[in-house]
Amino acid sequence: MTKEIPNYGKTFALLRAGCEVQWEEYIEHDFVKSLGNGTLPQASFLHYMVQDYVYLVHYARAWALGVVKAESIEEMRLCAATVDSLINKEFSLHIQTCAAQGIEESSLYTATEELETIAYTRYVLDAGLQGDFLDLLLALAPCAFGYGEIGLRLKDNVYSGHPYEKWIKTYSGDDFQNVCIKVGKLLDLAIASRVGDTPQNSPRWHKMQARFTKAAELEANFWGMGLRAGKQ
Numbered sequence: 001m002t003k004e005i006p007n008y009g010k011t012f013a014l015l016r017a018g019c020e021v022q023w024e025e026y027i028e029h030d031f032v033k034s035l036g037n038g039t040l041p042q043a044s045f046l047h048y049m050v051q052d053y054v055y056l057v058h059y060a061r062a063w064a065l066g067v068v069k070a071e072s073i074e075e076m077r078l079c080a081a082t083v084d085s086l087i088n089k090e091f092s093l094h095i096q097t098c099a100a101q102g103i104e105e106s107s108l109y110t111a112t113e114e115l116e117t118i119a120y121t122r123y124v125l126d127a128g129l130q131g132d133f134l135d136l137l138l139a140l141a142p143c144a145f146g147y148g149e150i151g152l153r154l155k156d157n158v159y160s161g162h163p164y165e166k167w168i169k170t171y172s173g174d175d176f177q178n179v180c181i182k183v184g185k186l187l188d189l190a191i192a193s194r195v196g197d198t199p200q201n202s203p204r205w206h207k208m209q210a211r212f213t214k215a216a217e218l219e220a221n222f223w224g225m226g227l228r229a230g231k232q
C-alpha cells in the first residue's frame, strides 16, 4: 500500500501537515479500511451512498456559490465547470450503485438527511456565505484531496470480485486524480493572489487552517454515519 502524500499542490501540503491527526482520522477511518479490504457491510455502503448523493447535491450548490464569490474569470470558469461536472456526471457512480439495489434517483434526491450530512454540507455552504472565496474553497477542498489520497492508498487492494472495486477505481483513476490536481492549483492561485506566497505567515492563516481542519473532521464524522448504519 502506498502511503506517499500525493502532490496536490503547495497549500495542500501545508494544510495537511497542519492537521495530521484529523487528516488520518479521515483517510484511515475504519469505514475506509473495511471498504478497502472488502469487509464493509453492504448495508453500510448503501446507506453511505444514499447520503453521499444528498451530500453531492449540496456540494454542487456550494461550488455554485463559488461562481458568486469568485474574483476572477478563471475562478468563475473553474467553479462553473465543477458545478456542471458534479450535476451532469459525478452522480453516475451513486445512481448506478443504488439502481442495482432497486433505489431510483428520484428517491435519492428526496432522501431524509442524516445529521452528519446536514452538519457537513451546511458547514461548507455557511463558510461561503459568511466568508469570501477562500473560506469557501478551504471548506470544499478536503473532500477532493482526501478521496484522492484514499483512492491511491486503496487501489492495490482491489482483487477480482472486490465488492467496492468501482468506488476504488473511480477515486484512484486518472480522471479523479486530475480533479484533485486542478483543485490544488486553484487553491494555490487563490491563496497566492489574496495572501501572498507564504500564507502560513499571514494573520489569516490560523482561520484558514481551521476551516480546512473542520471539514476534515466532518468527513470522518460522515464515515462514522455509514458504519453506524451497518450496525442498526
Ligand SMILES: Cc1ncc(C[n+]2csc(CCO)c2C)c(N)n1
Binding pocket: 052, 055, 056, 059, 082, 086, 090, 142, 143, 144, 147, 148, 179, 219, 222
Ligand atoms: C462526503 C464526501 N466527501 C468527498 C467526496 C468526494 N467527492 C465528491 S465531489 C468530488 C469532486 C470534487 O470536485 C469528490 C472527489 C464524496 N463523494 N463524498
